[in-house]
Amino acid sequence: xxxxxxxxxxxxxxxxxxxxxxxxxxxxxxxxxxxxxxxxxxxxxxxxxxxxxxxxxxxxxxxxxxxxxxxxxxxxxxxxxxxxxxxxxxxxxxxxxxxxxxxxxxxxxxxxxxxxxxxxxxxxxxxxxxxxxxxxxxxxxxxxxxxxxxxxxxxxxxxxxxxxxxxxxxxxxxxxxxxxxxxxxxxxxxxxxxxxxxxxxxxxxxxxxxxxxxxxxxxxxxxxxxxxxxxxxxxxxxxxxxxxxxxxxxxxxxxxxxxxxxxxxxxxxxxxxxxxxxxxxxxxxxxxxxxxxxxxxxxxxxxxxxxxxxxxxxxxxxxxxxxxxxxxxxxxxxxxxxxxxxxxxxxxxxxxxxxxxxxxxxxxxxxxxxxxxxxxxxxxxxxxxxxxxxxxxxxxxxxxxxxxxxxxxxxxxxxxxxxxxxxxxxxxxxxxxxxxxxxxxxxxxxxxxxxxxxxxxxxxxxxxxxxxxxxxxxxxxxxxxxxxxxxxxxxxxxxxxxxxxxxxxxxxxxxxxxxxxxxxxxxxxxxxxxxxxxxxxxxxxxxxxxxxxxxxxxxxxxxxx
Amino acid sequence: xxxxxxxxxxxxxxxxxxxxxxxxxxxxxxxxxxxxxxxxxxxxxxxxxxxxxxxxxxxxxxxxxxxxxxxxxxxxxxxxxxxxxxxxxxxxxxxxxxxxxxxxxxxxxxxxxxxxxxxxxxxxxxxxxxxxxxxxxxxxxxxxxxxxxxxxxxxxxxxxxxxxxxxxxxxxxxxxxxxxxxxxxxxxxx
Numbered sequence: 001x002x003x004x005x006x007x008x009x010x011x012x013x014x015x016x017x018x019x020x021x022x023x024x025x026x027x028x029x030x031x032x033x034x035x036x037x038x039x040x041x042x043x044x045x046x047x048x049x050x051x052x053x054x055x056x057x058x059x060x061x062x063x064x065x066x067x068x069x070x071x072x073x074x075x076x077x078x079x080x081x082x083x084x085x086x087x088x089x090x091x092x093x094x095x096x097x098x099x100x101x102x103x104x105x106x107x108x109x110x111x112x113x114x115x116x117x118x119x120x121x122x123x124x125x126x127x128x129x130x131x132x133x134x135x136x137x138x139x140x141x142x143x144x145x146x147x148x149x150x151x152x153x154x155x156x157x158x159x160x161x162x163x164x165x166x167x168x169x170x171x172x173x174x175x176x177x178x179x180x181x182x183x184x185x186x187x188x189x190x191x192x193x194x195x196x197x198x199x200x201x202x203x204x205x206x207x208x209x210x211x212x213x214x215x216x217x218x219x220x221x222x223x224x225x226x227x228x229x230x231x232x233x234x235x236x237x238x239x240x241x242x243x244x245x246x247x248x249x250x251x252x253x254x255x256x257x258x259x260x261x262x263x264x265x266x267x268x269x270x271x272x273x274x275x276x277x278x279x280x281x282x283x284x285x286x287x288x289x290x291x292x293x294x295x296x297x298x299x300x301x302x303x304x305x306x307x308x309x310x311x312x313x314x315x316x317x318x319x320x321x322x323x324x325x326x327x328x329x330x331x332x333x334x335x336x337x338x339x340x341x342x343x344x345x346x347x348x349x350x351x352x353x354x355x356x357x358x359x360x361x362x363x364x365x366x367x368x369x370x371x372x373x374x375x376x377x378x379x380x381x382x383x384x385x386x387x388x389x390x391x392x393x394x395x396x397x398x399x400x401x402x403x404x405x406x407x408x409x410x411x412x413x414x415x416x417x418x419x420x421x422x423x424x425x426x427x428x429x430x431x432x433x434x435x436x437x438x439x440x441x442x443x444x445x446x447x448x449x450x451x452x453x454x455x456x457x458x459x460x461x462x463x464x465x466x467x468x469x470x471x472x473x474x475x476x477x478x479x480x481x482x483x484x485x486x487x488x489x490x491x492x493x494x495x496x497x498x499x500x501x502x503x504x505x506x507x508x509x510x511x512x513x514x515x516x517x518x519x520x521x522x523x524x525x526x527x528x529x530x531x532x533x534x535x536x537x538x539x540x541x542x543x544x545x546x547x548x549x550x551x552x553x554x555x556x557x558x559x560x561x
Numbered sequence: 562x563x564x565x566x567x568x569x570x571x572x573x574x575x576x577x578x579x580x581x582x583x584x585x586x587x588x589x590x591x592x593x594x595x596x597x598x599x600x601x602x603x604x605x606x607x608x609x610x611x612x613x614x615x616x617x618x619x620x621x622x623x624x625x626x627x628x629x630x631x632x633x634x635x636x637x638x639x640x641x642x643x644x645x646x647x648x649x650x651x652x653x654x655x656x657x658x659x660x661x662x663x664x665x666x667x668x669x670x671x672x673x674x675x676x677x678x679x680x681x682x683x684x685x686x687x688x689x690x691x692x693x694x695x696x697x698x699x700x701x702x703x704x705x706x707x708x709x710x711x712x713x714x715x716x717x718x719x720x721x722x723x724x725x726x727x728x729x730x731x732x733x734x735x736x737x738x739x740x741x742x743x744x745x746x747x748x749x750x751x
Contacts, residue, residue, distance in 0.1 A: 004602035037591070063590050098587070099594050110597050181651065183661035186680030255653040259676040261665045265683060380619075384611055452614045472598055525657040528649075533621045 004467075004474050006114045012092040012106045013113060020069060020090050023102075027119035030100055032127040034333020035414075037471070038100040038120050040066055048097055050075035065094035065103050073097065079105035117473040124470050127333075149489070149549065176515040178205070180250045181257035181525035185264060189524055190282040193509035194289070195260060196522040197496035197542070198243070199250050200513050202550045203318045203424045208247040212314070213297065215241035220296060237266040238296045239289060240314075257525035267292070282498055282509050283344075283429045283542060290315040290343055319343045321423035324462045327402050328414045330395075334406035339420055344427035344542075347386040349445050383428065383451040383543065391418050391460045393469075418465035422457055424550060426492055428543040433504055444504040449540050451494070453514075454548075458490040492545035499538040512538065 009017065017023070031041040042048065048064050053075050066073050067082060069090045074082050083092045083105035092106045100120050104111045154162060178199055182192040198204055207213070220238045242263040249258045270292045293315040311317070323342050328335045393416040396402065401410035430449060435442045458464055467473070497512040511522040512535045521530045570578065599605050650656055660677030667674050669686045 004604055007601050007603075063586070096594070099591065101594055101598070110594065110601075112598065112601060175653065179652070181657070183663055183676045185661070185676055186678055188680055255655065257657060257661065257663070259661065259663050259665055259679070261676065261679050261683075262668060264680065265668045268683070268687060380615070382611070382615065450615060450618045452611075456610070472595070472602065472604060474602065520652065525651075525661060527651050527653070529652050533624060536618055537622045 004472055006112055006117075006474050009113065010104050010107045010109075010111055012104050013102070013111050016068070016090055016093040017113070017115075020093075023068075023113055023116040024119040026068070026095065026116060027123050030120060030123040032124050034127070035328065035330060037098065038123055040095060040097045040100065042097075048073045050078055052078045052081070064097045065105075066097050067091050067094045067105075069093075076108075079103065080108065112474065114474045121470065121473045124473075175255070176518075176520075177253075178251045179513070179515065179520060179527055180255060181522065181527045183257045183259040184524040185259060185261060187280075188260075188264065189509045190280055190285050191260065191264065191267075192524050193498045193511040193522070194282050194286045194542075195246060195263070196511040196513060197498055197544050199247065200495055200515065201318065201425050201544065202495070202546050202552070204314065205247065207314050207318075208244050209251060213240045213244050215244040237269045239263070239266055239270065239292045240297045242266045243289075243293070270295075281433070282500070283346075286427070286542070287343060290319060316341075316343075318424050319427060321345075321419060321426070322421040324418045324420040326416045326418070327396075328393075328416070329402065329404035329407060329411045330413055331411045332404060332406050334404050336402070336405070343423075344429050345387075345390065345419075346429045346431055347383075347390055348431050349447055349449060350381055350386060350389055381447055381449050383449060383455070383540075386428075386430070386449075387457075387460050391416065391465055416465065416469075418462040419457065419460050420462045422461070422490060422547070424547050426455075426457070426545045428545070430541055430543070432500060432539070432541055442504055444500075444507070446539065448537065450536070451497075451540055451543055453494050455492045455494070455545055456490055457492060461490060489547060489549055491548040493548050493551040494543065494545050495551065496544040497535060497538065497540050498542040498544075500541040501539060509541070510538075 029041050030038050032038045048066070050064060050073060063076055064073055065076070065079055072082060074094075079094065082094075092104055093111075094103045094105055095101070096103055096110075102111050102113055102116055103109070182195060184192060215238075218238055218241050220241075242260075246258070246260055246263060267289060271288055294313045297313050320341050320343055322339050323345075325338045325340065326335050327337075393414045396413050396415055398412060402413035403409070404411045404413070432445045433442060434445060495514050499510050499512065500507050501510065502508055508523075512530065513520045513522060519530050519532060519535050521528050521534070658677075660675070663676035664673050665676050665679055666672070667679075667682065667686060669683065672682075674682045
């Protein structure tokens with residue numbers, strides 16, 4: 001989904017632009033209500049009516065247009081006659097009184113103009129009541145010199161050199177580098193599944209294989225003596241060093257399964273001190289080790305202030321994104337915005353709840369897709385729908401009234417999430433385990449989830465969400481929210497899927513990896529090659545996507561099997 | 562809101578009805594206007610992509626569904642033959658026992674331990690596990706099955722009773738802390 005681009009104007013609109021006053025002067029005729037549409041300003045008692053209609057029958061028509069030239073008001077059926085009957089050109093373009101949309105009476109269709117949209121946008125901006133208060137200080141926009149992304153393809157000589165030297169993309173599809181089983185050390189499949197995904201996360205893999213954290217030179221690592229006291233050992237063990245060792249082992253070319261015993265030992269030394277990281281859930285483990293890696297190797301100068309920038313450690317650099325949360329007062333429209341860093345996105349699995357109309361739903365176009373696949377839609381959840389639901393404007397409960405600074409009292413409010421900045425690797429966690437504190441039962445949601453192999457995150461970015469909140473107007477580039485300009489592309493490619501099979505209390509984690517455009521199933525020590533449909537029909541629990549620019553697709557290669 | 566009775570409506574009902582119809586028309590026009598704008602400005606490209614994905618997914622899922630059990634197990638695989646842990650060979654042509662036979666030297670006590678039993682050993686060795694400390698919890702875990710790959714997961718700790726509080730210090734995946742447990746969920750902010 002790219003930025004909106006104005007289609008070429010119809011001849012009537014083009015003529016109008018040349019002959020009449022610039023459309024931006026319409027701005028003074030606009031009025032914007034909080035949480036409402038922009039509309040044509042009118043007196044409180046004034047009731048626009050279509051004059052020809054009023055003469056014929058008293059009932060008012062719902063949709064009215066006002067001619068831009070003479071301000072005559074008419075309904076759609078009388079629009080054409082007004083355009084032709086009125087003297088001279090310039091009466092073809094009218095504006096929808098209730099929606100501030102341009103209408104060409106001659107074409108009989110809604111038309112779009114950037115200047116007009118700009119006027120509407122300015123009217124909306126001036127009426128917006130926003131605060132820039134943030135729970136954590138909003139990252140200051142950094143003036144980074146931007147370099148345009150240019151695609152590169154090797155010439156034949158380079159191609160030959162690369163094919164001969166690089167084991168990763170060799171034609172031997174049976175043995176892509178880094179593919180190696182991990183032994184189950186006793187109910188540790190949750191650990192193995194996450195490690196497999198991390199082993200093949202391109203930025204993380206490159207970091208460790210590029211010797212950016214050398215376990216022999218790491219200052220925090222000293223030899224762990226036998227029977228070392230726990231307290232001492234906890235300060236010493238470095239998870240990044242242990243991860244480095246696993247990378248070395250996986251990419252060594254050795255194919256017998258590896259036992260990540262030292263990693264387990266190190267993790268226990270850290271995790272046992274923190275009660276909150278005790279659960280044996282793969283997602284919990286994932287968050288836990290990222291946190292500990294951060295603790296181990298964070299650059300002490302870059303403490304909490306720039307959290308979210310990802311400069312503190314490799315874990316944040318790879319996985320940390322920024323979420324934007326907007327809470328809007330339903331009474332006055334005042335919006336409070338906060339930013340928070342996040343390492344992953346947890347999504348509710350909407351089981352059969354495909355009711356399209358949430359509050360203030362401004363994405364009606366997505367519903368077109370649903371109608372085409374009637375029987376399928378009621379049973380299938382898709383990742384994109386989960387993301388849509390995540391970024392939907394939700395009305396908060398009456399109990400959770402938000403204190404509106406503008407109204408100076410608690411009001412009902414709308415909350416909407418969006419992604420301000422995408423990480424290099426997006427991890428989506430599907431909430432399949434439901435725990436009811438009331439009933440003291442837990443259950444697993446087995447519902448199947450469809451997920452794409454290529455994902456465009458653009459519709460979920462803050463820039464897109466904000467734009468659609470204000471009617472998808474054509475924004476001139478400078479006028480848009482400077483903070484929201486994303487520096488990186490929004491296209492992602494999947495590279496790992498962690499699935500959970502079985503029941504909540506007796507289940508098993510397995511990781512599917514996409515290497516050289518083939519899928520491999522990593523079931524502890526067993527690594528087998530599988531077909532796409534196996535992956536598609538599995539129960540995805542965690543999905544890992546990497547920025548497309550960092551993903552090397554070998555599928556174009558003729559030699560690939 | 563079509564009333565099925567044939568009796569003429571009272572003026573009040575007529576007014577209410579026309580009011581409703583006007584509101585409905587307005588709402589429909591709103592949606593139509595927004596969709597028209599989205600379509601004209603080219604913002605709806607993702608819809609086609611999504612539809613296509615769903616179609617492909619459905620087709621491939623149906624095609625593969627004949628010889629596949631959803632939910633794990635041992636799906637039929639090409640290019641390497643055989644299932645995963647149920648037998649056959651892996652992608653490198655190797656086979657592996659149900660319990661990893663590799664021998665590891667424990668970092669804590671120095672003793673050699675079989676890899677497949679390393680975690681339970683380490684738990685006792687480091688003095689962390691429930692079993693290392695107390696035997697009270699035995700009865701609460703009776704009846705839970707345990708397999709080598711799979712997992713006897715005890716229930717989620719916040720709801721456990723007092724007898725299980727020791728479990729809070731069990732790091733993970735050993736004995737009754739299964740690798741398959743579901744944990745708590747939220748977007749994690751670090």
